[in-house]
Amino acid sequence: MKLKDIITPFSAWSNIVKKPVTIKDPLNERPGADRYRGFHKNDVEACIGCGTCEAACENQAIDMVPVDGIETTKEDSGLRPLVDYGRCCWCALCVDVCTTDSLTMSNEYTWVSDNPDDFRYIPGVDKKPWDNSEKGWKKPDYSLYDPKRVDMEEIEPDDRISNFIEIVKGYSKEQAEKEADRCVSCGLCIATCPAHMDIPGYIKSIRDGDMEKGLQLLYDTNPLPEICGRVCTHRCEEVCSIGVKGDALAIRWLKRYIADNVPFEDYKRILGLDSLPENDKHIAIIGAGPSGISAAYYLRTLGYRVTVFEGKAKPGGATMYGIPKYRLPMEMLEQEIGLLEEMGVVFQFNTMVGREIKFTEVYTAYDAVFMGVGYEKPYLIAIDGEDAEGSIQAIDFLRDVNENKKPDLGHHVAVIGGGNVAMDAARVSRRFGAEVTVLYRRRIVDMPSDPEEIEGAEHEKVHLEPQAIPTRIIKDENGKVKGIEYLKAEMVADSKGGRPKPVAIEGSETILNVSTVIGAIGQEGYFEFLGTEFLEKLEMNRGKVITKENMETTIPRLFAGGDTVNKTADAISAIADGHKAAKGIDELLQANK
Amino acid sequence: MIQEFTNTDDILKFAINREQESIDLYSGLAGQAKNPEMKKVFASFADEERGHKKRLENIQVSGQFKFNESQIRDIKVGDYLIDVEPHAGMTYQEALIIAMKKEKAAFKLYSNLAAKVEDPLLKSIFESLAQEESKHKLRFELEYDEVVLKDN
Numbered sequence A: 001m002k003l004k005d006i007i008t009p010f011s012a013w014s015n016i017v018k019k020p021v022t023i024k025d026p027l028n029e030r031p032g033a034d035r036y037r038g039f040h041k042n043d044v045e046a047c048i049g050c051g052t053c054e055a056a057c058e059n060q061a062i063d064m065v066p067v068d069g070i071e072t073t074k075e076d077s078g079l080r081p082l083v084d085y086g087r088c089c090w091c092a093l094c095v096d097v098c099t100t101d102s103l104t105m106s107n108e109y110t111w112v113s114d115n116p117d118d119f120r121y122i123p124g125v126d127k128k129p130w131d132n133s134e135k136g137w138k139k140p141d142y143s144l145y146d147p148k149r150v151d152m153e154e155i156e157p158d159d160r161i162s163n164f165i166e167i168v169k170g171y172s173k174e175q176a177e178k179e180a181d182r183c184v185s186c187g188l189c190i191a192t193c194p195a196h197m198d199i200p201g202y203i204k205s206i207r208d209g210d211m212e213k214g215l216q217l218l219y220d221t222n223p224l225p226e227i228c229g230r231v232c233t234h235r236c237e238e239v240c241s242i243g244v245k246g247d248a249l250a251i252r253w254l255k256r257y258i259a260d261n262v263p264f265e266d267y268k269r270i271l272g273l274d275s276l277p278e279n280d281k282h283i284a285i286i287g288a289g290p291s292g293i294s295a296a297y298y299l300r301t302l303g304y305r306v307t308v309f310e311g312k313a314k315p316g317g318a319t320m321y322g323i324p325k326y327r328l329p330m331e332m333l334e335q336e337i338g339l340l341e342e343m344g345v346v347f348q349f350n351t352m353v354g355r356e357i358k359f360t361e362v363y364t365a366y367d368a369v370f371m372g373v374g375y376e377k378p379y380l381i382a383i384d385g386e387d388a389e390g391s392i393q394a395i396d397f398l399r400d401v402n403e404n405k406k407p408d409l410g411h412h413v414a415v416i417g418g419g420n421v422a423m424d425a426a427r428v429s430r431r432f433g434a435e436v437t438v439l440y441r442r443r444i445v446d447m448p449s450d451p452e453e454i455e456g457a458e459h460e461k462v463h464l465e466p467q468a469i470p471t472r473i474i475k476d477e478n479g480k481v482k483g484i485e486y487l488k489a490e491m492v493a494d495s496k497g498g499r500p501k502p503v504a505i506e507g508s509e510t511i512l513n514v515s516t517v518i519g520a521i522g523q524e525g526y527f528e529f530l531g532t533e534f535l536e537k538l539e540m541n542r543g544k545v546i547t548k549e550n551m552e553t554t555i556p557r558l559f560a561g562g563d564t565v566n567k568t569a570d571a572i573s574a575i576a577d578g579h580k581a582a583k584g585i586d587e588l589l590q591a592n593k
Numbered sequence B: 001m002i003q004e005f006t007n008t009d010d011i012l013k014f015a016i017n018r019e020q021e022s023i024d025l026y027s028g029l030a031g032q033a034k035n036p037e038m039k040k041v042f043a044s045f046a047d048e049e050r051g052h053k054k055r056l057e058n059i060q061v062s063g064q065f066k067f068n069e070s071q072i073r074d075i076k077v078g079d080y081l082i083d084v085e086p087h088a089g090m091t092y093q094e095a096l097i098i099a100m101k102k103e104k105a106a107f108k109l110y111s112n113l114a115a116k117v118e119d120p121l122l123k124s125i126f127e128s129l130a131q132e133e134s135k136h137k138l139r140f141e142l143e144y145d146e147v148v149l150k151d152n
């Protein structure tokens, strides 16, 4: 035994008078470093419940859970992260990937409780002493994903104004993959897409380089991806979680990339359309617009025989037939119809129900009927002089141009309206060399047109005149348009919280010398083709056909969809309606077997 | 011949008759309309007018005339639109134009009468009726703004 071993027990007593090394009040006496990764905080108001934190956590320490008082909306899943400190390793990856910067960490690190359940909590909802702590870990200045969208190449305004060549060039492989890399697969966009397309799924297929899988995912819910990839209203992008702090994913362009990069001759094989089931039921579709084409596609895949009646010589309906070629080349539509024909769908063009064939005949001869007749009848501006020569309707004008007719517009065109149809009419008029002024009653921010259409119009030197209410069209001695008079408007707040109302200012009359006036204030449906007997049974509300959840109208076996049914009146909603109706028809006919 | 108004009762009778004329007009249009939805639209306009008539009749019975102090907003949507001649194939847009124009004419009529009479009580009753009509006009104008002018 050494001497030290004998002495130590006695000398240890000297510690009794020394300052202890343990800390009585560690939080105050030894706080975490300023950027310590301590307990989580969440700004629940800023959080949108995208769940990227949950997906990123390697330890599965985060669960997205519903929270009382937080509603599910288009932009917010209504869920919030619940952290489990039995699993968390405080790596802060969840904070670093947070799309809204709402999730942070305090620098506090001690917490005593004898109840293990306490250590599973919802930051920001379950109140904690560190909720207001300023210090701790926040998302670093750099981002784990690029907040900037990959720019889409376009033909320059000066080069495009003299022709109808498609403006948008489409992504290259590198560009598409780079853009796809920005997606955090949160899925918020799926709920907003009217067709509920598996957006993160097809974006992933771009990352994986698996175009065939991508195409299958597109067609699962949308049989017109080449078209939607060009002209969709892309409301999904409005809710993209990456868009909160940066640019939203270019979802529409990525969809287009997949559709454009699979050879069309391979579609049938990839989509499994080579041998489709056949049954003896026959369905009639009225109208070859997006809803009719969608219903035809899905009904055919379910084994039904399908005949589409279309009054015009070409498919597309008002939504697509009227879209200028610089936004949607005609070949796209023709290609799509070709696929349906190969699947066995029969198209009867130049056959308008109510004109060439009676609705009763169709209704009696077929097992079920779907009508997707669209908004074909334009609203009138309803002002004096609208009957002048040179006062025309945008949908007729756009259709004529798509049929290669050359309009005589003269030197200056006034377009009335602020929707996509108005922008199309304005930009097409520019391509015929006319000076163009768009008269719109409200402010530019109120325009229902897609922002990029407004921007495109401005780049092409279309003059936008907001807060302008047309009051009369002036004719020359031959009854031709000579000018248009309008009043300036002031915006008056709506007491019920709706959009502000433009009110004409007396005495602010302005006259614009124009040679053509194009009305583009909106359209409504036209149902006279049904005949009185059926029309009386068809329940409608303010011009919209009322349908059940399965899209069946108040007339048994007659289903409907598209602009005349849904509120949004765009191609993707029409496609979703057609799909729903196909399922509805299938369920009805299966049940009646 | 310009009608003479000497007391409240005269005015109420006149106003009730006018509401009845509107009921008859809209019911007639409902009967004429080819499209069943438009039949319903006109029938609902007639119902609204029935409601207005009932209000006036209640006032007639109770003698309680509530003056409407608040100024009704005029968003002037119908002011520059062309007149529509009623016809069997009328659209919703045309029906709304007819209704807006009708309410505007009624508003003008009562405002003019208010300006003409001397008696302060009668004046305020006419003003109140004018306010009421402008409220009806606003209701149709808001509908026009929301449905027909959605994209404009």
Ligand code: SF4
Pocket: A182, A183, A184, A185, A186, A187, A188, A189, A190, A199, A200, A203, A239, A240, A241, A242, A249, A251
């Ligand atoms: S596209 Fe945007 S919203 Fe959709 S899954 Fe990706 S990140 Fe989320």
